[in-house]
C-alpha cells in the first residue's frame with residue numbers, strides 16, 4: 098500500500114507532533130490566479146530566480162512553489178511568510194531560519210508539472226521528490242551514473258507496459274533519499290540499491306558509500322495522479338506520515 102493514499106484538506110493548520118512528518122501537495126493551476134500576491138511573499142533572490150525562467154509555466158510553478166512553502170512554514174513557525182529566511186547547505190539543501198524561540202523544523206520541496214510537494218518534520222531531515230512522466234523510457238535511460246547494476250538489471254526485467262511506472266518510482270525513491278541526506282546529485286546515484294518494482298514496498302537495500310543510511314531511512318511512495326510519481330524519505334524515528342492538500346481557499350486567509 099502506498100503512503101498518503103488520502104490527501105485531506107485540513108480545516109485548520111494541523112499540529113506537527115514530534116514523531117510525525119507532514120507532506121503537502123499543491124496544484125500550480127489552483128494557485129495561478131493568486132500569482133501577483135504570491136510574488137509579494139518572495140525575497141529578492143527568489144524573485145531574481147523566478148525572472149530567469151524562459152517559459153512562463155516554469156516561472157509560475159517556481160513562484161507558486163516558493164510562496165506555498167513560505168505560507169506553510171510560516172504557519173508552523175508562528176510567523177509571516179515574508180519574514181522567513183533560508184540558509185543553504187554545501188550541496189544546495191535549503192533550511193529555514195525561524196524567528197528566535199520558534200521550534201526547529203526541517204523541510205524539503207519538489208515541483209514538477211502541475212504538482213508541488215512539500216514535506217515537513219520536526220528536527221530530523223526529510224527528502225521528497227515528484228516527477229511528471231515525460232518522454233519514452235527505454236534501456237538507453239538506464240545510465241550507470243544514476244542506477245546501480247542491481248537496479249539496471251531489475252529495470253530490464255520489467256514489462257514494457259510497466260516501464261514508465263517502474264522507472265519513475267525508482268527515480269523518485271532515489272532522489273528523495275539524496276534529498277533527505279542533502280547530498281543531492283553530488284555523489285551520483287549509483288552507490289546505492291533501491292527496490293525497483295512500483296508494486297512492492299519501497300526500501301533502501303544497500304548503500305555502499307554510506308552504510309549507516311541502510312538502517313536510518315524509511316522510504317515511502319506517494320499516491321498521486323496518473324503520470325506522476327512521488328516518494329518521501331524520512332528518518333526511521335518518524336512513525337506517522339500525514340498527507341494534506343495545500344489550497345489557496347484555506348491557506349490565503351490571514352491568521
Ligand SMILES: CC(C)(COP(=O)(O)OP(=O)(O)OC[C@H]1O[C@@H](n2cnc3c(N)ncnc32)[C@H](O)[C@@H]1OP(=O)(O)O)[C@@H](O)C(=O)NCCC(=O)NCCS
Nearest residue numbers: 187188189190191206207208226227276279280281282283
Ligand atoms: C537537489 C536535486 C536532486 C533536485 O532535483 P530536481 O528533480 O531537479 O528538483 P526538485 O523539484 O525535486 O527539487 C528542487 C528543490 O530541492 C531543494 N534542494 C536543492 N538542493 C538540494 C539538496 N542538495 N538536497 C535536498 N534538497 C535540495 C530546493 O528546495 C529545490 O527547490 P528550488 O530549486 O525551487 O529552490 C538536484 O538539483 C541536485 O542535486 N542539486 C544539487 C547540485 C549539486 O549536486 N551541486 C554540487 C555541489 S557540491
